[in-house]
Amino acid sequence: MRWHVAHSVRGRLRVRYPAGWLKPRQDAVVSTLRSVPGVRTVDGSGLTGSVRIEYDPFRLAESALVDVLGQIDSGLDVGGRETAMGIEPAARLDASSTPLVRLAGATTVLALAATEVVSWPLLTVLLLAADGPALLRAGAALARGRVNGEVLEASTLAVLAARRNFPAAALLTWLRALGDWVVSRSVVTTRRSLRDLIVAADETAVRRDGDGRTTVPAAALQAGDIVIVRAPRRLPVDGTILSGEALVNQQTMTGESLPVERTAGDTVFAGTTVENGELEIRVDRAGLDTAVGRIVAIVESPSSSPITGWPRASAFPPRS
Structure with a gap:
């Protein structure tokens, strides 16, 4: 393996290659990474051998991205041409897989205990193994x-x-x-619903490209793009209205039940819905950078990182 991870935080990964190896292959590496679902931006430098990848952690696990890097490494020949096509990231493991395995183990132990087909020393060992994580947490609490x-x-x-x-x-x-x-299944369902507030996997948007309009995946939108949203449609981004007038339902952000009027110069937010009218919007923030995306990120990982502060009040839409 020619590369190594130089820096890793949630949603961003920096890897380093030997500069001499990367320089003739930079375009192939960058273009392949950009084609991976969930990757947002890729910047590479043939001089330093550094490649910086920003990705959506809700759609792409870091381990899957590392697998893709390994496939790219082995799929490039001397001339820098890609020989292994169709690279797909490995699917993220369902968050409920570990509890399901533990439930299966506990069911087996229960059946053995009820039928008394094994000796008590073996049953003791099986009980400790089946309830191991909880026993470790109990020991940590006592400590x-x-x-x-x-x-x-x-x-x-x-x-x-x-x-x-x-x-x-x-x-x-x-x-x-x-x-x-049961709790893990509820968490998976809740997190999936929260992620859909940012952008659904199959959601599309109409982007203005010059004098024409192009339908693109909503996840591909970036700051600076111009999108046209016509009722009834949910807004996939935070942005500023360039033209148009519409009634926007902001209940998901503010809780208010009645839609409010939005015109040119106003700010609109991802997760809200255009109920009447049509808007041309300049994208200011997309994906996890949106106001609702930051809220979801806080809810998504309360145990993995301490909450250092809540979003500023200015990040939320005005109530009227």
Whole structure:
């Protein structure tokens, strides 16, 4: 592998190649990366061997992007021409896959405990394995001097196992695994709905290109583009109205039930809906950079990074 990851944050990845290798292949690398669904911008430098990739983490996992880089690396010949076509990123794993595996394991342990076909030492080991993540969290809580629900459940499990009441212990483990799976499914559904507030996977927009109009994927819009939105249509971007007049339903942003009138010079926001009229809008922000995108990013990853501040009030549309 000729490249390595030099810098990585959510939504942005910088990789470095040997400058001599990248220089004749820069155009092929950049164009291939730009064609990957979910990649927003790609900038490369043949002098430094650096390639900076900005992508939508809601549509493309970093691990899938790394897989694509590996395919590009092996798919370019000496002349810099792409020999491996049809590169597709690996699908992101469903967030509920791990809880589902744990539920399957807990179900197996419950069946073994109910039928008593294995010895009690083996059942003890299986119980610990099936409830391992929860036991680790309980241990971490105790190490911090805290007693929470997981500590109490772990204590109950330990007492039941010590008394060799394995059916009850297995049932407790199964109920916990079932609850985790149900919660994970709810989280997946909620996050998918939140991502659709920014831009649905199949959503399109009408972009003005010179004197003509072109229908493009809404995810491909960038700051500076001119889009035409005609009722009834949801706005895919934050932008400034250049011409036109329309009634815009801003309930998703402000909660108000009645649409408000918007004309040239006004600011409109992604996730709101044009209910009547037609607008020509200059794109100011798209994707995760929109006001609703920043809100979704905060909701999407509350446990992965601390919230250092809320969006400023100026990021939200006026109520009238």
